[in-house]
Amino acid sequence: MDDRTQLPIVGMIGGGQLARMTHQAAIALGQSLRVLAASPDDSAAVVANDVRIGDHDDPTALAEFAAGCEVVTFDHEHVPQERIHELLRAGHVVRPGPEALRFAQDKLAMRRRLAELDLPMPRWAPVDGADDLTKFGLPCVVKTATGGYDGKGVFMVDDPARIAPMLADGVRLLAEERVPLVRELAVQIARSPSGETRVYPVVETVQRDGICTEVIAPAPDLSAERNAEAARIAERVAVELDVTGILAVELFDTGDRLLINELAMRPHNSGHWTIEGTVTSQFEQHLRAVLDYPLGEVAMTAPVVVMANVLGGEPGGPRLDERVQRLLADDPAARVHLYGKAVRPGRKIGHVTIAGDDVDGLRKRARHAAAVLRDGS
Amino acid sequence: MDDRTQLPIVGMIGGGQLARMTHQAAIALGQSLRVLAASPDDSAAVVANDVRIGDHDDPTALAEFAAGCEVVTFDHEHVPQERIHELLRAGHVVRPGPEALRFAQDKLAMRRRLAELDLPMPRWAPVDGADDLTKFGLPCVVKTATGGYDGKGVFMVDDPARIAPMLADGVRLLAEERVPLVRELAVQIARSPSGETRVYPVVETVQRDGICTEVIAPAPDLSAERNAEAARIAERVAVELDVTGILAVELFDTGDRLLINELAMRPHNSGHWTIEGTVTSQFEQHLRAVLDYPLGEVAMTAPVVVMANVLGGEPGGPRLDERVQRLLADDPAARVHLYGKAVRPGRKIGHVTIAGDDVDGLRKRARHAAAVLRDGS
Known part of the structure; x- marks a missing residue:
């Protein structure tokens, strides 16, 4: 591979499922995702080629990792600000930058900043x-x-x-305050350093015990005004906080208005459905955005797409391999994503996506798929 | 990862772009694709984690590679029969098996066998x-x-x-004989050891200088009878030759009838469009078939899908990275797949897929995309 055909190396700090799925997208773009993983058993570390093992809080590990990367980005929010500033001082490009990332790392800072911007929140x-x-x-x-x-x-x-x-x-x-809410929504936006933005369709997220279990795209029965409001909020947060890459905004829908719950500045669980459900997945889009490439089309590829998270079940029951086969037999159109992670009860170990046009039917199928993968039931 | 959650290891002999794209599919299924590559620079070797470097004609390399694989399969047809039989004697599972693969390795054997089956050919x-x-x-x-x-x-x-x-x-x-043909078609079928089959939509393939440059799915204006005929041919070949995995049948359409041109027993260039264009890509389907998993739905996700191969251009012109950015700006809905291969004039270095409903428009866009990636034009 000579210099003229060499494509950029994107470094992602963190070896979880977000890095794993970003690696799949990087392969298509001809790029090499470099992963800094805490352990060789991490979800992305077991499938990527360019894996460095090291702690995200270790300056030496970070410096060695970043050398040769066109841009460094994140699978999680845990890298301390001081470490990021060290990378910047050494001349590396980090996206999102520490000023933006701070608002995804620190909820007090986030609330203060959103208050200054007069954005709606609890x-x-x-x-x-x-x-x-x-x-x-x-x-x-x-x-x-x-x-x-x-x-x-x-x-x-x-x-x-x-x-x-x-x-x-x-x-x-x-x-x-405990907000009386009708449901939870999420909206993702990609923003590049050049300022290009693309807003994904607004989705409904269903939580159980504080964990997202299901995502429905587009959010059913969302009015055009509420849709535009969500997009406006996402755009405003992305621009004002100078976010680059994917920004996910979790929202409370109170029936009357939308309130900002949380922010994440990376590919997000509420966007896993975009792998099959939109022309450009959130993972490819994140790569394009942090590389300052032109962004991709975000139109949906089907009228309705439902994603269900697979949570680790209790020990026992059929082997995972048997559960996978059971699901594939039950639903030949289910799109399975397993993360290669050790199973612990309640831990996200994969997700399933199903596309079609009937929300209720798709939700049933997605929930069934997730249940079969969890414990074979 | 304990034993109960361990998913099977599929070994693929050959580290080209087919292994690279099969690796992407394996990641989703939670599997680890193990690749036997000739060089660490091979297309799949630069993106997969479990890479062994060795010659596909070296018994020792093959034995070490196959150890621990649930099943061994192929990225190309070049593994000698004797090597495959050695793997079988050592107790490994190889799919497709040597008896089937022989007909994809040896065109004389293939023509003789198809003649016995009275299948149509030149x-x-x-x-x-x-x-x-x-x-x-x-x-x-x-x-x-x-x-x-x-x-x-x-x-x-x-x-x-x-x-x-x-x-x-x-x-x-x-x-x-030199057949007076109207066009070339291809049909892919997946077949599992249990005998389950799924036939993909018949596509038209466009060749230049003997190299496929473009694939249109479904083949435009193909009558229902001709469609059924192609499916029947594929099914008959797969069953009679006892193929497991993906079988691609290249066909001549003479206007009056279909004649079998070539066979391939692996994911095939005529099926790259299935990554975005069908519910289950040929790469995932190949994995499912060789593992004897239930096969996936092959319905299309859009009315028309066009794929154009990116061939290596002459040296000079803009850097590949710049060409990629140009294309992404020109066509935000183009789906780029680059193979990480050194560029040589005429060599397949990637492909682009575009989905929609207007054949002529999609073909223009796909050809433009391939041209931009080739030389920036």
């Missing part, structure tokens, strides 16, 4: 003492400012005493 | 001397029985003297 307040919890009535929602994911770091609190141990430990917390 | 004869060339009138088509691909090993001969050197070298040849 009422919130930093928690300095147990008294702060009573502002919005109890129960209220308490979140750790950093480190949360998949429902972790989020608590429904009706007794202020419950958070005392965290406050004593110096954990930074915020409280939010 | 008139043909083995060539033992220059005299045999006059049987069907000149010019006629002369093919080497083994070793040909992409137009190599196929000659349009009008002077029998031309083949004398090959005969002197002991090259096994066959002659075929």
Whole structure:
């Protein structure tokens, strides 16, 4: 491969399923995804060729990893700001940049910034003492400012005493009003350093115990105005926070309005359906955006697409291989994505996508598929 | 990863673009594709994790490679029969098996077998001397029985003297009548060891200088009868030759009837469009078939899908990275697949797929996309 035909190397910090699926997209684009994984058993590390094993908080590992990468991006939000600034000082390109990423890493910073922008969100307040919890009535929602994911770091609190141990430990917390919501939505936008943006169709996300279990695209019965509102919010957040790559905005739909719940600045679970469901998947789009390539078409390839997450089941039951075969026999049109991860109860180990035109039928099939993969049932 | 959640390892001999794209499909199925590549720079070797470097004719390399594979399959037809039988004797599962594969490796054997089955094909004869060339009138088509691909090993001969050197070298040849054809078609079928089959939509293939440049799915204006005839031929060949995995049947459409041109027993260039164009791509389907998993739905995801091959251009012109960006800007809905191969003029280095409903428009766009990727024009 000579210099003139060499395509850029994108480095992704983190070896989870997002890196795994981004690697699939990178293969098509002729690129080599370089993965910094914590362990050789990580989801992406077992399928990618250019894998470096190292800690995302280790300056030496990061420097060695970044050498030769056209751009460095992320599979998760856990890289400390200081590490990212070191990469920048060494001349590397990092997208999204630390100023943007901070708002996906720190919920207090995010809420403050969105407040400055006057963007719609639940009422919130930093928690300095147990008294702060009573502002919005109890129960209220308490979140750790950093480190949360998949429902972790989020608590429904009706007794202020419950958070005392965290406050004593110096954990930074915020409280939010418990919003009476009709459903949850998500919207993804891709934005390139040149400023090009593409907004994906707004989806409905279904959660159980704080974990997303199902995504329906497009969000059923969403009015044109509400759709435009979601797109406007995504566009405004992406531009004002100077996000590059994929931004996912999780929204509460209260029936009357949309409120921003969370932000993620990377490919996101609410966009896995785009692999089959849109012309350009979120994974390819993320690569294109962080490389400052022209962005791809985001039109849907079918009227309705439903994705169901496969969560790890209890030990026992049929072997995973047998479960896969059972599902493929049950539903020859189910699109299976398994992440090669060790199974733990409740852990996301894969997802299934089904396209068609009948929302209810597709949801049934997707839920069935996920259940068969979970425990063979 | 414990034993109960371990998914099978499929070994693919050969590290070309077919292995590369099969690897993408294997990632989704949670499988680990193991690749036996001739060089660490091979198309699949640069993107897969489990890569062994070795010669496909080296018994030791093959034995080490096959150890631990649930099934061994192929990216090309070049593995000698003797090597495959050694793998079988050592207890490995090889699909397609050597008896079937022989008919994709040896065109004389293939023509003899199809003749026994009374399947339609051009008139043909083995060539033992220059005299045999006059049987069907000149010019006629002369093919080497083994070793040909992409137009190599196929000659349009009008002077029998031309083949004398090959005969002197002991090259096994066959002659075929030059069929007056309207166009070329191809049909793919997947068949599992359990006997399940799925026939993909019949496509039209467009060749230039013996190399496929474009594939149109479904084949435009193909009558229902002709469609059924192609499917019947594919099914009969797959069953009678006991093919497992993907079988591609290249056909001549004479206007009056279909004649079998070539067979391939692996994912095939005429099926690259299925990555985006059908519910289950030929690559995933090949994996499912050789693993004896239930086969996937082969319905199309759009009314028309066109694929154009990207051939290596002359040296010079814009860098490949710049060409990619140009194309992505020109056509945000083009689906790019680059193979990570060194560019040589005329060599297949990638393909582009475009889906929609207007055949002529899609063909123009696909040809434009391939031209931009070739030389930036």
